[in-house]
Amino acid sequence: MQYEAIIGLETHVQVKTASKMFCGCATDFGAPPNTQVCPVCLGYPGSLPVMNEEAVRKTILAGLMLGCDIARLCKWDRKNYFYPDMPKNYQISQYDMPLCRGGGVDIKLKDSREVRIGLTRIHLEEDVAKNSHFETTSGVDFNRAGLPLMEVVSEPEIKSPDEAFAYLTALKEILVSGGVSDCDMEKGQLRCDCNVSVRPVGQKEFGAKIEIKNMNTISGVRRALAYEIPRQIVALEKGEKISQETRRWDDAPGVTSVMRTKEYAHDYRYFPEPDLMPVVVSDAMLAQIRELLPELPEAKRQRFMQQYGLPEYDAGVLVTDAALAAYYEQAVRWSKNPKSISNWVTTELLGKLAEAKLTIAECPIAPPQLAELVTLIDGGQISGKIGKDVFAEMFTTGKSPSAIVKDKSLAQVSDTAAIEAFVDEAIAKNPKSVMDFKAGNQAAINFLKGQVMKLSKGKVNPQMAGEILLRKLRGS
Amino acid sequence: MTLHTQTIHELRAQLRRSKVSAREVTQALLDRIAALDRKLKAYIWLNRDDALAQAEAIDRTGAAKDGKPLAGVPIAIKDLINVEGQPCTCASKILQGYVAPYDAFVIRQLREAGAVLLGRTNMDEFAMGSSTENSSWGVTRNPWDLERIPGGSSGGSAAAVAADEAIAAIGTDTGGSIRQPAALCGCVGLKPTYGRVSRYGLVAFASSLDQIGPFTKDVEDCAILLGVLAGHDVKDSTSVAQAVPDYTRALGKSVKGLRVGIPKEYFIAGTDREVAAAVRGAIQKLQSLGAEIVELSLPHTEYAVAVYYLIATAEASANLARFDGVRYGLRVAGDDPIEMYRRTRGAGFGPEVKRRIILGTYALSAGYYDAYYLKAQKARTLIRRDFEKAFEKCDVIVTPTSPTAAFKAGEKMDDPLQMYLSDVFTLSVNLAGICGISIPCGFTTRPKLPIGLQIMGKPFGEEMILRVAHAYEQATEWHLQRPNL
Structure with missing residues (x-):
């Protein structure tokens, strides 16, 4: 039986801004842990978020570049779950009213055909902190907490690891060219979750969706998918049932392994964020952003x-x-x-x-x-x-x-008399090469030309040196 | 001259003319607290040395003469508002050891105005309650009868002002937490329009309902203190960029020709007989002062309690998620993060807070969201429209603040629903986002307990409710009575 893969990608991209999404803290990479923090991004009692308008503008710019419909009214929601990297134990995100819907990324296939991978939506949210685990304790660095993060969700229209690679490469290229993000993967500015399922060709229903979490290189995505798709096909061919689960990719052995199964699925209890007003995108704002469209x-x-x-x-x-x-x-x-x-x-x-x-x-x-x-x-x-x-x-x-x-007196010597002097010297010092040339060995002239260049420390015009050398050898 | 019994406006005149020093005033309050608070328990933390230092600085710089509105006036702060360098426990064990690293917006305003920050007042844990019995640090007593509760959740602030342990105090009101204790303790308490006062630095209970407001001994002080607290703040996206008027200019004006709305849904069986009689008497008084009485209806009032307890608890379930032992406050260790959360939150939160977190989590859960949270939001819109329509027919709406006077400690602790119903007249003001004030309008006879009159106004109608409250106050003497302590 023939199988086909269905891939959808959720790409998290750090939006390039001077300050965080909901507070004034700096966004510089590599600062010592917990030095770019304040009561807001640490989730201290009584602190309140204030929206970073630049992040909204850049996300709209991304949406325009990708041909999305830009929402004229959108809002913020709280996504609730407990984890030590979450300062408030809820994340401010956008649930049912994202900034951008639709649009797509054009990619070129191996056979030079061009196809468009559709986008479901782009929304904006705040990044979480970074956990580190030591021998007996764990630490949390909140410098990253609250960085503006754009989530670009593709339609399940990607069919192969190569297409996924091409999609991410093109997406990255577009976002970088617009100044929306630096997409520096070494700094974690582009991270990707892959949803992948396989089904027999001709079948309408999707197979069970496997999510591979938190990939941080584009080539890693390609390798993970190149492993995961045959794994699922082999399982199906053996008559096994694939059920929805989340897996992680281990790059060194080159395998995916189970992180959690569906029973542990979260109920995020989204509800509208009461601390922030809805975002109204005015005609004037949209026109202003359009001007920036690269x-x-x-x-x-x-x-x-x-x-x-x-x-x-x-x-x-x-x-x-x-x-x-x-x-x-x-x-x-x-x-x-x-x-x-x-x-x-x-x-x-x-x-x-x-x-x-x-x-x-x-x-x-x-x-x-x-x-x-x-x-x-x-x-x-x-x-x-x-x-x-x-x-x-x-x-x-x-x-x-x-x-x-x-x-440095590097100017090329084009004065005939000066070049003649170097040529004469080269001829005088290399009688054997001169004999060879005269005996019909044409290649010998290249050696002599090299000697002229060497004597002149590379400064003579090589073309003129060649002509003069030839004239002298033939004439003498 | 007893300094602790003075109002802001009385003290201000004396401080300006250097009849007394700010240090003397602060010392007088500290003496009063030392003498009384052992039985009252209005304060949970006293800022003794620093308060005196603040007062001395006021004397040194002559801030009172510069016309700073609160120069040298000692003010008590509810334990839910961050003051840099001070504890801020929200009367909860879970914030034990937390020291606030920053000043709330209102604290900056108070410092700027020259106020002396006296200390932190008791409250129901995270402002969840109507009696101040849900505090982890003991029960505050009503100055009029020590067997009774002062109301809540800002019971400490109300009791401190009523017992002259503070010249004025700051509280917060999510469903009546300023107005109800003001009524039960016999002082003036105002909940501003949502967005009038910045919430930055106020530990959130229910973000879409919370507002900070003043407790004072009379309406003039209320106008002065509100003028200091109010204002736009870029750090609170829900604060409104509207100029702050001089609220004292609303005072002294007649109520002649003003239309006073009386909603029939607020005059119902279940309200204490003496309370109902006092409020009817107050309405007659306003009529005799020239106001026109307009009977009206707020038809969705009966849904207010249910709507409130869905929206407030839903927001609280997320707002209180941050208390997890990771960054500040109490931490009870566990083998993994989940175990640490469970133990920390299990040990740190009291039963009422847990009850409301569970209720709110349930209301937001998949499959229940539409039936509970979403429906509550729709009903909230209907309640807001009730008020919009009512205010087409009247300038203010007058009701009882609370269906009963102060009840006995322990009386309602086993029956959360009865406790919730004591806020039945105040909740709608928060749901509609409008403003409301409670002022004294009489006493029960045996025992003698204060009764509160609630005056509700349109959004940003603080001047109007202060005007009516002041006219009534000036025509009566209830506000001059003091508990026998």
């Missing part, structure tokens, strides 16, 4: 290919990060060679940034300076090889390329 990554990729004549690969790399794409476009404005700028950005610049652990926003080279470097190379003022040294110098000092070239 170009979607896919549209930008197409535009980069057309406008700048870039290959698909280059365009793809550049648009993954809105800031990187913006950097590229600024540099291009100062240059006549978009492809060369792309080469420098996607290889040298990204490499250096990664090495120095810097973001593109912290890049010491300003876009016009990079453009200037390309112009120097294209104009023959410096060689491509020297260009790399200049680039490295620019990255460490922040100086302009022309200043570096001048200070």
